[in-house]
Amino acid sequence: xxxxxxxxxxxxxxxxxxxxxxxxxxxxxxxxxxxxxxxxxxxxxxxxxxxxxxxxxxxxxxxxxxxxxxxxxxxxxxxxxxxxxxxxxxxxxxxxxxxxxxxxxxxxxxxxxxxxxxxxx
Amino acid sequence: xxxxxxxxxxxxxxxxxxxxxxxxxxxxxxxxxxxxxxxxxxxxxxxxxxxxxxxxxxxxxxxxxxxxxxxxxxxxxxxxxxxxxxxxxxxxxxxxxxxxxxxxxxxx
Numbered sequence: 001x002x003x004x005x006x007x008x009x010x011x012x013x014x015x016x017x018x019x020x021x022x023x024x025x026x027x028x029x030x031x032x033x034x035x036x037x038x039x040x041x042x043x044x045x046x047x048x049x050x051x052x053x054x055x056x057x058x059x060x061x062x063x064x065x066x067x068x069x070x071x072x073x074x075x076x077x078x079x080x081x082x083x084x085x086x087x088x089x090x091x092x093x094x095x096x097x098x099x100x101x102x103x104x105x106x107x108x109x110x111x112x113x114x115x116x117x118x119x120x121x
Numbered sequence: 122x123x124x125x126x127x128x129x130x131x132x133x134x135x136x137x138x139x140x141x142x143x144x145x146x147x148x149x150x151x152x153x154x155x156x157x158x159x160x161x162x163x164x165x166x167x168x169x170x171x172x173x174x175x176x177x178x179x180x181x182x183x184x185x186x187x188x189x190x191x192x193x194x195x196x197x198x199x200x201x202x203x204x205x206x207x208x209x210x211x212x213x214x215x216x217x218x219x220x221x222x223x224x225x226x227x228x229x
Contacts, residue, residue, distance in 0.1 A: 035218075043222075044209055044220045044221055044222045044223050045166065045209060045211070045220045046220065047217055047218040047219065047220070059216070061216070061217040061218075062216075063217065095165055095166075097165075100168070100171055100177075105152075105154055105213045105214060105215075105218075106171075106213055107156035107168055107171040107172075107177075107211065107213060108156075108166075108168060109168050109177060109178070111165035111166060111167075112165065113165060114165055
């Protein structure tokens with residue numbers, strides 16, 4: 001069965017960086033894009049961008065351009081999302097999700113369990 | 122950026138009731154690229170509907186989606202106890218992909 005398993009909770013100080021991993025299994029890794037979405041407490045989700053694990057091409061939301069970097073490792077079927085210059089407003093649950101269709105414009109059919117990132121001095 | 126506005130914010134209903142959730146877009150969503158998700162406390166969102174009206178795998182047929190352009194609706198024909206939670210719409214027709222603020226369906 002399709003599974004996306006994310007790394008554990010992180011605490012960072014303002015200005016630091018955080019790197020979250022998402023290990024995929026149960027399907028052909030290179031056949032689906034992986035998206036990253038975050039959700040602040042009590043808020044709706046917010047999209048950060050996506051990566052095509054086949055080749056590693058990425059597309060980021062303009063809001064996070066320059067601060068986010070997504071990479072993939074086909075040997076371990078793992079995708080990474082690094083967010084830098086952290087601010088308190090970046091405190092949120094960060095999810096990876098698989099694209100339903102092999103296309104940039106798609107919904108998300110499987111999600112990781114979420115990684116809580118807390119930014120606090 | 123397309124802003125999605127969901128209404129009502131909260132829907133208080135009983136099992137067996139019909140639920141109608143609305144999602145309005147600030148401009149037309151291309152190709153009806155709109156999805157609906159259900160989220161329960163402590164869990165990730167679950168895909169219910171994609172492309173405005175297609176049910177995702179394993180989703181019961183009491184869930185249906187409709188609409189196009191700027192107005193979309195999720196209907197739950199007869200609420201089951203497990204249907205209570207927060208529902209989000211999402212558009213993926215243009216970048217950035219955006220989500221609505223959610224409608225909470227609670228037990229009356």
